Amino acid sequence: xxxxxxxxxxxxxxxxxxxxxxxxxxxxxxxxxxxxxxxxxxxxxxxxxxxxxxxxxxxxxxxxxxxxxxxxxxxxxxxxxxxxxxxxxxxxxxxxxxxxxxxxxxxxxxxxxxxxxxxxxxxxxxxxxxxxxxxxxxxxxxxxxxxxxxxxxxxxxxxxxxxxxxxxxxxxxxxxxxxxxxxxxxxxxxxxxxxxxxxxxxxxxxxxxxxxxxxxxxxxxxxxxxxxxxxxxxxxxxxxxxxxxxxxxxxxxxxxxxxxxxxxxxxxxxxxxxxxxxxxxxxxxxxxxxxxxxxxxxxxxxxxxxxxxxxxxxxxxxxxxxxxxxxxxxxxxxxxxxxxxxxxxxxxxxxxxxxxxxxxxxxxxxxxxxxxxxxxxxxxxxxxxxxxxxxxxxxxxxxxxxxxxxxxxxxxxxxxxxxxxxxxxxxxxxxxxxxxxxxxxxxxxxxxxxxxxxxxxxxxxxxxxxxxxxxxxxxxxxxxxxxxxxxxxxxxxxxxxxxxxxxxxxxxxxxxxxxxxxxxxxxxxxxxxxxxxxxxxxxxxxxxxxxxxxxxxxxxxxxxxxxxxxxxxxxxxxxxxxxxxxxxxxxxxxxxxxxxxxxxxxxxxxxxxxxxxxxxxxxxxxxxxxxxxxxxxxxxx
RNA sequence: GCCACUGUAGCUCAGCUGGUAGAGCAGCUGAUUCGUAAUCAGCAGGUCAACGGUUCGAAUCCGUUCAGUGGCUCCA
Numbered sequence: 001x002x003x004x005x006x007x008x009x010x011x012x013x014x015x016x017x018x019x020x021x022x023x024x025x026x027x028x029x030x031x032x033x034x035x036x037x038x039x040x041x042x043x044x045x046x047x048x049x050x051x052x053x054x055x056x057x058x059x060x061x062x063x064x065x066x067x068x069x070x071x072x073x074x075x076x077x078x079x080x081x082x083x084x085x086x087x088x089x090x091x092x093x094x095x096x097x098x099x100x101x102x103x104x105x106x107x108x109x110x111x112x113x114x115x116x117x118x119x120x121x122x123x124x125x126x127x128x129x130x131x132x133x134x135x136x137x138x139x140x141x142x143x144x145x146x147x148x149x150x151x152x153x154x155x156x157x158x159x160x161x162x163x164x165x166x167x168x169x170x171x172x173x174x175x176x177x178x179x180x181x182x183x184x185x186x187x188x189x190x191x192x193x194x195x196x197x198x199x200x201x202x203x204x205x206x207x208x209x210x211x212x213x214x215x216x217x218x219x220x221x222x223x224x225x226x227x228x229x230x231x232x233x234x235x236x237x238x239x240x241x242x243x244x245x246x247x248x249x250x251x252x253x254x255x256x257x258x259x260x261x262x263x264x265x266x267x268x269x270x271x272x273x274x275x276x277x278x279x280x281x282x283x284x285x286x287x288x289x290x291x292x293x294x295x296x297x298x299x300x301x302x303x304x305x306x307x308x309x310x311x312x313x314x315x316x317x318x319x320x321x322x323x324x325x326x327x328x329x330x331x332x333x334x335x336x337x338x339x340x341x342x343x344x345x346x347x348x349x350x351x352x353x354x355x356x357x358x359x360x361x362x363x364x365x366x367x368x369x370x371x372x373x374x375x376x377x378x379x380x381x382x383x384x385x386x387x388x389x390x391x392x393x394x395x396x397x398x399x400x401x402x403x404x405x406x407x408x409x410x411x412x413x414x415x416x417x418x419x420x421x422x423x424x425x426x427x428x429x430x431x432x433x434x435x436x437x438x439x440x441x442x443x444x445x446x447x448x449x450x451x452x453x454x455x456x457x458x459x460x461x462x463x464x465x466x467x468x469x470x471x472x473x474x475x476x477x478x479x480x481x482x483x484x485x486x487x488x489x490x491x492x493x494x495x496x497x498x499x500x501x502x503x504x505x506x507x508x509x510x511x512x513x514x515x516x517x518x519x520x521x522x523x524x525x526x527x528x529x530x531x532x533x534x535x536x537x538x539x540x541x542x543x544x545x546x547x548x549x550x551x552x553x554x555x556x557x558x559x560x561x562x563x564x565x566x567x568x569x570x571x572x573x574x575x576x577x578x579x580x581x582x583x584x585x586x587x588x589x590x591x592x593x594x595x596x597x598x599x600x601x602x603x604x605x606x607x608x609x610x611x612x613x614x615x616x617x618x619x620x621x622x623x624x625x626x627x628x629x630x631x632x633x634x635x636x637x
Numbered sequence: 638g639c640c641a642c643u644g645u646a647g648c649u650c651a652g653c654u655g656g657u658a659g660a661g662c663a664g665c666u667g668a669u670u671c672g673u674a675a676u677c678a679g680c681a682g683g684u685c686a687a688c689g690g691u692u693c694g695a696a697u698c699c700g701u702u703c704a705g706u707g708g709c710u711c712c713a
Contacts, residue, residue: 113641176668201708202640209710213640216708225655246650258702300652312713324647331713365638365711366704374712388651449695547670582674601705606673 004056007289013427018591023049023187024061030061035221037061038342039072042353046072048138048184064223074099076136076154076185077192077221081211082106083177084125085217092584094179095157095214095404097203102231103220107203109157112213119197122217126195128284133190134174138183144169150180157205194228198235238473243525244371250530250588252521252538254373259377263518268538271567272521275536277357279634280381280514281408289355289383294335295358300325305491306334310506311460315362332358333510337492338383350506351395353427356518357381363607372522379517385509386593389432392439392507397446403467403480403513410524411533411636414470417449420457427461427487436507437463461487471527479515479523484508530588531610535631540567541623542589543605544580550571550588553600557620564624566631568593585610591627 002018010027014086022040023032030037032049040047043057046068053059062069076316078097081104085092089112097106110113145163147171159178162169164455172181174189186192197221203216222228239245247253250267255262265273284291298378300318303309308316317328329335336354359379368374387395407415419440422433435438439462444451451465458464467480485508495503514520524532532541541561543553554570561568571580577594584592594606599617607615607623630637
């Protein structure tokens with residue numbers, strides 16, 4: 001029998017007969033188990049502990065701490081759940097059950113409609129199977145054998161999958177339960193101890209809207225009880241940050257059946273909006289943008305010309321007025337093109353930057369609406385930069401820097417970039433695409449930025465860069481985008497007179513930094529869990545008189561702070577100090593000024609910071625200075 | 638749009654197998670004049686999402702619609 005050379009993690013090389021199993025080569029002191037080794041990795045391929053090795057290479061062992069270990073653990077947990085479901089509801093058919101970011105799911109076709117109430121029973125059955133400690137046995141089958149097996153079991157989804165494959169396959173057996181699976185898996189069901197079913201949702205078979213809707217059961221599993229509980233706590237924490245909940249509690253905005261998917265901003269929410277808008281306008285003025293405003297309702301012919309009618313009609317709102325067809329704008333670009341076309345543009349005018357906080361209406365499908373994150377009317381922080389092809393790179397680089405500057409001012413430091421290149425279906429010549437893709441890539445390279453390339457993911461009209469920010473609890477949000485457009489200037493017959501005296505077609509760069517104000521406000525709320533930086537706080541300081549004996553002086557303090565441009569309010573209620581503090585803390589007011597006889601006497605105030613407590617006595621002037629500085633420099637607390 | 642679930646006071650929720658609604662918080666009024674996260678008492682507040690059906694009788698059962706939640710699909 002042939003000998004295999006295997007390099008182990010310890011650095012030593014061992015020789016083993018072909019057909020040896022990884023589990024036999026485990027270093028001394030390492031044990032298999034949920035809190036130990038779960039699988040092996042031979043070179044880059046994950047390998048079952050009991051699967052014979054046929055070639056040599058680098059062999060290492062992975063635990064739950066490794067990405068490969070998690071994959072195997074959750075994948076096996078999915079099989080465990082599937083077996084439990086099969087035993088409880090034998091008429092269920094299994095589709096697919098992969099591991100995902102924080103756990104796993106299994107798609108099931110069953111006459112039984114699963115609900116939360118079924119979870120305890122399924123979990124109980126899973127525990128039982130864990131106790132049986134069944135070995136997971138890998139078996140290689142020829143395609144025909146596999147087909148016969150799953151046909152016999154009536155597993156039509158597995159049969160359909162096998163029919164699409166043209167190779168020999170593997171199945172994993174645990175007791176009576178067999179599943180088509182590439183694996184690998186943990187060696188026994190006993191390895192998986194702590195798990196929880198989380199939710200049930202509909203999911204189309206193979207992700208195809210036209211195919212059958214299956215029931216997707218989401219769940220997660222961890223090696224220890226503590227880790228599972230930690231995960232569940234994280235879910236709870238994320239729920240506490242939910243901007244829909246905070247928006248209601250802090251009285252920032254609301255939603256109403258009269259305008260589904262459209263936010264109504266309350267006075268406090270509008271303050272946040274206004275602060276962002278004022279900041280945004282100033283930044284754009286400084287960056288050489290010219291601000292414009294275009295109408296919401298425009299004649300339908302415009303949208304025929306721009307191509308939106310052909311490609312985006314499903315998402316548009318139409319209206320007939322005076323027997324003429326109008327549409328609400330779903331995008332701002334055509335309006336900007338009309339303004340451009342209104343002038344005779346020289347190459348000396350380029351780059352020409354038109355910016356607009358443009359409110360657009362898009363008829364999103366009812367099921368996709370989600371708080372401020374996915375709405376039907378929203379305001380894009382939009383701009384269109386008209387450039388010569390040679391200017392793309394420089395202008396794109398400027399936008400990229402602009403975006404970073406702005407994100408940092410809002411307290412985001414962690415970004416991720418994606419460059420999307422030409423899709424199958426597209427307009428423009430290959431030469432244009434070469435140029436556009438190279439210009440965007442060069443812009444990023446010139447700034448020494450790392451980015452991921454998404455081949456074929458660009459818009460049909462040009463390549464793009466997408467910006468994702470990572471929030472305080474590690475979630476990623478797509479906000480900014482920079483897109484080249486080779487198409488629209490053509491459709492609108494836009495031109496500029498070059499140095500050669502001839503007409504040329506400009507390139508348009510569409511860009512948004514924050515994405516949409518609604519969505520960005522939602523992200524801010526969740527990122528800060530409602531504790532917004534001072535400059536964005538609707539109520540910046542609340543003056544708290546200890547009793548109405550000091551009300552007059554407290555009123556005076558409040559007025560003085562207001563005169564300094566600080567959003568100050570006064571809690572005149574006849575309540576104890578503790579009550580007022582608690583109320584201000586709950587409403588996430590950043591500062592409190594406590595006013596009692598001592599302060600009135602000394603002409604001072606006692607400053608208190610949200611979540612931190614008493615900062616001691618201060619003069620009103622120094623408090624105003626302190627707050628103004630924190631506001632003006634947009635300190636992220 | 639699709640699948641599942643949900644809709645009771647401003648908010649969070651209770652209301653068993655049908656007998657015309659209840660709590661806490663918030664709000665208002667009064668008492669209290671108070672020192673760094675909840676003073677006490679009282680009052681008021683609901684077409685039980687809407688519409689239709691079954692029934693002597695519907696918040697409760699059935700249907701339709703609307704809205705929301707979790708996903709899927711979509712995201713020019």
